[in-house]
Amino acid sequence: DVGIPVGIFTGLAVFIPYIGFGIGLTLAVLAALLQFGNWYGLGAVAVVYGIGQFVESFYLTPRLVGERIGLHPLVVIFALLAFGQLFGFFGVLLALPTCAVLLVGARQLRRVYLASDLYRH
Known part of the structure; x- marks a missing residue:
């Protein structure tokens, strides 16, 4: 239910390395525990969040930032x-x-x- 606000907050806070990701992950896990109340929901949220973070860290950021500064x-x-x-x-x-x-x-x-x-x- 609160996925969109958590996602927007994480997207805005991720410019602070590690801290934005950590706070976003904490909020996502807390929301999953409160909403689903079981390990399946928590695992699903963690996997989706992890995949998103992986794509952002190892694909999007290097491509976008690298192109801008020529690296x-x-x-x-x-x-x-x-x-x-x-x-x-x-x-x-x-x-x-x-x-x-x-x-x-x-x-x-x-x-x-x-x-x-x-x-x-």
Whole structure:
């Protein structure tokens, strides 16, 4: 009965990594327990929520964000995982801007190298 409000709240709160997902999952599980009152309903809600989160995390976000900043979706996933592992929550927030800056720098270095005498000879 409260699936749409929980879904809208989760969609709006998911911009806060981990916290938005956690609060949304908690609300969905609580609503499932109150509405269904059995393990089947709870499991169904958890599976649907998990599938939605999986698709959003591993397909939609890397494609949409990666296209906007010019990074391949695998680079986006790797950057988020690596920076999150190294620097925690702060690393997740800084992963994509840092990778975008590094990408611009790498492209600039490549352009300078291809225009240099070292490359031409």
